[in-house]
Amino acid sequence: MTHPSLSGYPSSVLDEVARTREVVARLHAELPRWGLVVWTAGNVSQRVLVDPAAGPGPDDLLVIKPSGVTYDELTAEAMVVCDLEGRLVDGDRAPSSDTAAHAYVYTNMPEVGGVVHTHSTYATAWAARAEPVPCVLTMMADEFGGDIPIGPFALIGDDSIGRGIVETLRDSRSPAVLMRNHGPFTIGKDAKAAVKAAVMVEEVARTVHISRQLGEPLPIEQHHVDSLYARYQNVYGQGAAAPVTKEEHA
Numbered sequence: 001m002t003h004p005s006l007s008g009y010p011s012s013v014l015d016e017v018a019r020t021r022e023v024v025a026r027l028h029a030e031l032p033r034w035g036l037v038v039w040t041a042g043n044v045s046q047r048v049l050v051d052p053a054a055g056p057g058p059d060d061l062l063v064i065k066p067s068g069v070t071y072d073e074l075t076a077e078a079m080v081v082c083d084l085e086g087r088l089v090d091g092d093r094a095p096s097s098d099t100a101a102h103a104y105v106y107t108n109m110p111e112v113g114g115v116v117h118t119h120s121t122y123a124t125a126w127a128a129r130a131e132p133v134p135c136v137l138t139m140m141a142d143e144f145g146g147d148i149p150i151g152p153f154a155l156i157g158d159d160s161i162g163r164g165i166v167e168t169l170r171d172s173r174s175p176a177v178l179m180r181n182h183g184p185f186t187i188g189k190d191a192k193a194a195v196k197a198a199v200m201v202e203e204v205a206r207t208v209h210i211s212r213q214l215g216e217p218l219p220i221e222q223h224h225v226d227s228l229y230a231r232y233q234n235v236y237g238q239g240a241a242a243p244v245t246k247e248e249h250a
Contacts, residue, residue, distance in 0.1 A: 005089045005090055013048065013050055013061075016052075017048055017061065017063065017081055017090070018076075020046050021063050021076040021081075023046060023191060024044055024046050024064065024065070024191055025076040027046075027191050027192060027195050028044050028074045029074070030195050030199070031118060031195070031198070032071050035120070035121075036118040037071070037118050037119060037120070039070065040068050040069060040071070041118070041119045042116075042117055042118040043064055043065050043096040043098050043102075043116070043117050044064070044115075044116050044191050044194070045062045045063060045096075045102045045114065045116075045191065046190060047060050047061070056106070057110075059084075060083075060084055061083055061089060062082050062083075062099075062103060062106060063080070064095055065078070065079060065096050066079070066080050066091065066094060066096065067093070067095060067097050069093065078091075078093070079091065080092075080093060080094075080095045082095050082099055082103065083103075084107045085103060086099045086103040086159075097156055098117050100161075100162060101115075101117075101162035101185070102117075103162065104162025104163060104166065105162050105166060108162075108166045108170075109166060109169070109170065109187065112187045113188065113190040114189070114191030114192065114193055114194035115186070115191075115194055116186045116195050116198045117184070117185050118183060118184055118202070120183070120184060120201070120205075121202070121206075122202055122206040122209055123176075123178060123183065123184040123202050124178075124183040124184065126148075126150075126178055126205050126209075127150065127178035127179060127180055127181060127184065130150050130181070132150050133201075133205050133208055134147050134208065134219060135147050135219065135220055136217035136219055136220060137204055137207060138220070139200070139204060140220075141220055141224070141232075142228050142231075143200045143204075144174040144200075145173030145174060145226075145233075146172075146173060146174065146225055146229075147174070148177070148178060148201060149168050149174055149177055149178070150168075150178050150179075151179040151180060152164045152167070152180060153180040153181055154182070161179060164177075164179055165179070173229065175188055175197040176197050176201040184201050184202070186198045
């Protein structure tokens with residue numbers, strides 16, 4: 001049954017809420033699959049555009065997991081809907097304790113459509129040391145455009161974590177931040193992109209940690225980082241334009 005708080009929204013928004021609930025529920029299953037969470041820790045959210053024609057706006061909604069619910073219980077129906085103040089709009093359970101942080105990111109970074117938080121082991125270990133993961137792998141240059149930065153220490157429960165995320169990532173190419181003494185948060189154009197970033201940040205944090213056991217890893221020169229990042233973001237994959245052939249160039 002539709003919650004009364006959603007009754008004033010047009011059918012297009014209600015349809016998008018239903019679709020987003022399915023997407024967010026499915027993506028939550030990726031976190032234990034990739035070993036990024038234990039028990040009920042971690043969360044995925046995605047923005048719901050109230051007016052898709054106008055783009056992101058302050059009246060948008062977000063879908064996120066409920067607080068303290070195990071991953072095998074996370075059906076689409078279990079997902080909760082909140083506004084960008086972090087207030088519950090639709091759902092039978094209390095939202096994740098990180099909802100205020102997610103909401104703050106969406107409010108202050110309109111380009112962001114998905115946010116993920118995990119306590120993945122290696123990335124969180126770097127966060128505990130308040131040390132950025134240095135860009136010593138081409139994979140890091142591709143995905144993060146440089147080092148993975150450290151965000152400030154912030155307590156859970158209000159938008160303090162969200163403020164730290166925005167302050168750290170607003171002028172960064174990285175879609176990931178390691179919040180000090182807490183763990184990684186990642187952002188993306190949608191929740192799938194943010195989940196991918198969460199998987200990748202754990203992978204590179206683990207690899208660089210292992211590299212350090214062998215000796216000091218070698219940094220990649222900045223011009224190479226810039227070149228790798230530009231190629232990966234603009235050329236790599238099936239969405240890129242077809243390469244120009246010799247005949248076409250001639």
